[in-house]
Amino acid sequence: MAVGINLGGTATGPLQGVRVIDFTAVYSGPIAASILGDQGAQVIKIESAKGDLMRGGLPKSNGMPGPFAAMNRNKRSLCLDLQSPEGLEIARKLIATADVVMENFRPGVMDRLGLGYDEFKEAQPKLVYASINGVGATGPYAKRRVYDAVIQAISGFATLQPKGEPAMVNNLVCDKITSLTAAEGIVAALFQAERSGKGQRVELSMLDASLFFLWPDTMSNYTLLDDGVETVPDGDHSMFMRKTKDGWIAAMPVQQTEIDGTFASLGLHDLIGDERFKDFESRARNRDTLNELMNQGYSQLTTDILCERFEQNDVPYSRINERHQIPDDPQVKAMQALWTYKHPRAGQIRSPRPPAQFSNTPSNIHAHAPSLGEHNGEILQELGFSRDEIDQLNQSSVIYSES
Numbered sequence: 001m002a003v004g005i006n007l008g009g010t011a012t013g014p015l016q017g018v019r020v021i022d023f024t025a026v027y028s029g030p031i032a033a034s035i036l037g038d039q040g041a042q043v044i045k046i047e048s049a050k051g052d053l054m055r056g057g058l059p060k061s062n063g064m065p066g067p068f069a070a071m072n073r074n075k076r077s078l079c080l081d082l083q084s085p086e087g088l089e090i091a092r093k094l095i096a097t098a099d100v101v102m103e104n105f106r107p108g109v110m111d112r113l114g115l116g117y118d119e120f121k122e123a124q125p126k127l128v129y130a131s132i133n134g135v136g137a138t139g140p141y142a143k144r145r146v147y148d149a150v151i152q153a154i155s156g157f158a159t160l161q162p163k164g165e166p167a168m169v170n171n172l173v174c175d176k177i178t179s180l181t182a183a184e185g186i187v188a189a190l191f192q193a194e195r196s197g198k199g200q201r202v203e204l205s206m207l208d209a210s211l212f213f214l215w216p217d218t219m220s221n222y223t224l225l226d227d228g229v230e231t232v233p234d235g236d237h238s239m240f241m242r243k244t245k246d247g248w249i250a251a252m253p254v255q256q257t258e259i260d261g262t263f264a265s266l267g268l269h270d271l272i273g274d275e276r277f278k279d280f281e282s283r284a285r286n287r288d289t290l291n292e293l294m295n296q297g298y299s300q301l302t303t304d305i306l307c308e309r310f311e312q313n314d315v316p317y318s319r320i321n322e323r324h325q326i327p328d329d330p331q332v333k334a335m336q337a338l339w340t341y342k343h344p345r346a347g348q349i350r351s352p353r354p355p356a357q358f359s360n361t362p363s364n365i366h367a368h369a370p371s372l373g374e375h376n377g378e379i380l381q382e383l384g385f386s387r388d389e390i391d392q393l394n395q396s397s398v399i400y401s402e403s
Contacts (some may be wrong), residue, residue: 002327002338002350007368011074013040013354014361018190020044020100021091022075023115025052027148027172028206029104029132030071031179036100036186037074038354038363044094044379045075048082049400051372063402064346064369072369073351078380079373079400082113086398093383095120099193100128100186106145107137117201127199128189132182136205146206148172155210156218162236174210181209232284239291241320242298249303251310251317259283261313265306266297343368373401 010016018041022033030045030052037043045052052072057065078094081087095101095115103110110116110131117129134146135154144150151174152158158166185202193199215223221231240252253262256279263271271277271293276286283290298306303319310317321329327338327350336353343349346368354363376399380390393399 002340003336003353004340005365007341007366009364009366011037011040011042011364011366012361013038013363014358015187015190016040016361018042018099019097020102021094021098022046023101023103023105023110024132025104026054027071027175028178028182029102030054031176032130032132032182032186033075033102034071034073035179035183035354037367038365039187039356039358040361040363041100043075044375045072045077045370046082046091046094047077047079047372049079049372049397051079055372061343061346064343064371066346066349069343069346069349069369070351073365074367075370076367076375076379077370077373078376081398081400082115084396084398086393086396088114090380090383090393090398091115092119094379095127096124097383098124098127099190100130102130102132102182102186104132107131107133107142121199121201125198126193128186128193128202129199130182130186130189130202130204132178132204132206134205135207136203148174148206151206151210154207155214157210157214160218162234162238174206177213178204178206178209181212233287236287239287239294242295244298244303244306245301247303248320249298249306249317250320251306251315253315258315261310261315262294265309265313265315266294266301268293268297339365341365341368345371371402373399374403376401 015036018036020033020036020041020043022029022043022045024030024033025047033043033045052068054068054071055065057067059066080090082091092115101117101120111118117127120127120129134144134151135141141154149168152168155174157174158168160169161167182202182204185204189200189202217235221234241248241250251262253259259277260272263269275282277283277290301309307317307319326332332338338350339353340348340350349368351365354365356363376394377387377390380393380399381387385393390399394401
């Protein structure tokens with residue numbers, strides 16, 4: 001069972017007191033903003049009347065999509081018409097209160113709206129303004145619409161499979177890599193702003209984040225550029241997933257003691273000390289032979305027996321969880337890695353805990369993913385708008401809410 005928590009408490013993370021105005025939508029930006037919210041920042045999500053595209057995601061519970069709920073916890077929602085002068089003025093007032101502004105429109109959109117970094121940097125010298133996009137602002141692809149699959153294609157993610165036709169990673173991995181990189185970059189800029197009193201613009205493309213992520217192993221043949229440097233076979237991580245007598249298991253022996261422990265577990269004692277497999281370089285040069293011998297050994301043993309032997313021989317391994325098995329994995333339960341809370345619309349929600357654990361300023365989940373425009377009145381009152389003014393903005397469709 002996941003650990004149950006109660007919402008409505010105070011944000012307690014290390015970013016407590018930081019105010020983030022989040023103009024992002026879909027995946028990379030919202031996840032990055034949610035990470036900041038997990039770590040204590042006050043995040044205000046700005047949406048149009050159509051709402052974030054992911055409000056249409058499936059499955060839904062009472063109109064609240066699971067994907068949206070996962071990416072937008074710890075935020076408040078203001079639904080604002082940025083095509084109207086009144087809506088733009090409210091956005092400017094909000095930005096004037098911000099420590100961080102985040103946007104993931106195509107390059108130039110915020111500038112055309114009059115909401116770009118240059119509009120605010122003099123009056124707010126400590127402002128951190130983060131722009132996330134697909135491939136940057138220059139180059140032949142800069143004007144394209146870009147989503148995860150496009151970046152998987154450009155970056156090489158789609159050709160990672162060792163054999164056969166190109167295949168997309170079955171996950172929006174480039175979006176998520178970008179979200180993690182964006183959150184780290186924003187926090188670094190906040191740190192510098194606190195030290196120097198000077199904020200800055202943080203520009204980040206999905207392509208940059210994905211290339212950086214892939215480069216150390218995937219692009220090893222394209223790193224050393226002098227003549228005469230040998231090339232090596234492309235890595236094949238499928239070798240870490242092996243078919244047993246009755247199923248599958250994952251094992252990733254790296255150090256020599258782990259390799260020898262694997263040989264012992266498989267009953268291949270004669271391979272311990274074999275010159276062909278005595279070190280990393282030897283194994284790389286004899287990879288095909290090693291794989292064939294390993295596969296034969298795995299095929300003779302059940303998954304249960306291999307788990308017992310790998311445990312005894314200190315081999316890095318795990319059973320392979322189906323998705324429905326993950327919440328009940330003993331390690332996931334022991335870590336209390338999954339939390340549940342009650343959403344006012346969607347009911348019970350299960351979500352991973354904030355992954356970074358801080359001893360003095362613990363991250364937490366203190367607020368549910370908001371309904372569209374759920375906090376319109378609350379946020380506008382904080383900006384000094386009267387109840388009558390808020391009613392007028394609502395009547396003129398400058399603001400909108402689902403309720």
